Amino acid sequence: MSRPRRFSEVSGFVLAGGASRRMGFDKAQLPFGSERLVDRQIRLLRTVCRSVAIIGPPDKFADTGIPVYQDEIPGQGPLGGMHTGLRKARTEFCLFLSCDMPLMDVRFLRYLCEQALASRASATLPPPWAKGRYPLCAVLRRRAVAMVRSCLASGQTQVGRFFSRSPRRTISKAEFARAGFSPRIFCNLNTPEEYERMRQQWVR
DSSP, rough: OOOOEEEEEEEEEEEEEOTTTTSSOOOGOOOEETEEEHHHOOOOOOTTEEEEESSSSSGGGGGSSEEEEEEEEETTTHHHHHHHHHHHSSSSEEEEEEETTTTTTTHHHHHHHHHHHHHOSSSEEEOOOGGGGGSSSSEEEEEGGGHHHHHHTTTTTOHHHHHHEEEEEEEHHHHHHTTOOOGGOOOOSSSSSHHHHHHHOOOO
């Protein structure tokens, strides 16, 4: 069986610049099975994207062997990280993936990229899930950087608000289910209790 191709038009970025306040320590460095959360996301993105980088503090991720970019506009959360990635990218599309979703399925990342390339939308998004919020897993076109910058300049740092304003292709829950994906891939880790529960349930 041939190995699935990587998308030459897509750069991958791990969003790992969060303060992890509720966790109490850096989520990206947590072990999950035989690897750290950040290393797992790097591995997934490498199977899909032309290039992979981290958005986060360079001193924390020097051992990963890939480019690490500090937020150009500090303190703006994930949307600020997306701004940095769009500015650094040399491809038309950018796949952003949060470091704290350890059950993410590489098949879904590939599916998301396929839909982005087919639609050519400014943003290609997973279904809004918990309380109508979008998981931090999305493909943006470089041209979206102007709208991201506008949101940040106006003090609107919520990713969901940016997504609601952006020309987008949103995968519906029905489409998501037909394609054979499980909502569990969007489970994220915010507290030590969530981390321990997920690790005991899924790590073998």
